[in-house]
Amino acid sequence: MTEKREYATYPNFDKLIIETDAEMQRLGWTEIQGREFLEETYGVRSRLLLTEDELDNFLLYLQLTDSPAQDQGGF
Numbered sequence: 243m244t245e246k247r248e249y250a251t252y253p254n255f256d257k258l259i260i261e262t263d264a265e266m267q268r269l270g271w272t273e274i275q276g277r278e279f280l281e282e283t284y285g286v287r288s289r290l291l292l293t294e295d296e297l298d299n300f301l302l303y304l305q306l307t308d309s310p311a312q313d314q315g316g317f
Contacts, residue, residue, distance in 0.1 A: 252294040258301055259289060265304035 266276055277287050284296055292300065 254294060255297070258294070258297045262289060262297070262301050262304060265301065265307075269304065269307055269309075 271279075276289075280286050280289065280292070280300070283300075284292060286292060289297055289300070
């Protein structure tokens with residue numbers, strides 16, 4: 243049974259989205275790569291469905307990732 247989530251409405255949401263966009267661009271991640279990471283890690287296909295803590299954690303993960311995306315088996 244999967245839990246239905248509401249779209250995010252917390253105060254830092256727009257800021258966190260902008261920062262994750264910038265980090266994904268820095269790393270060269272495609273929208274598909276981002277979606278696959280979110281599905282594998284958080285069980286959702288969109289950042290809109292992450293809690294504030296999850297989105298903050300995703301941003302931290304991106305910030306701590308040093309190198310741009312490499313060819314990883316079809317990405």
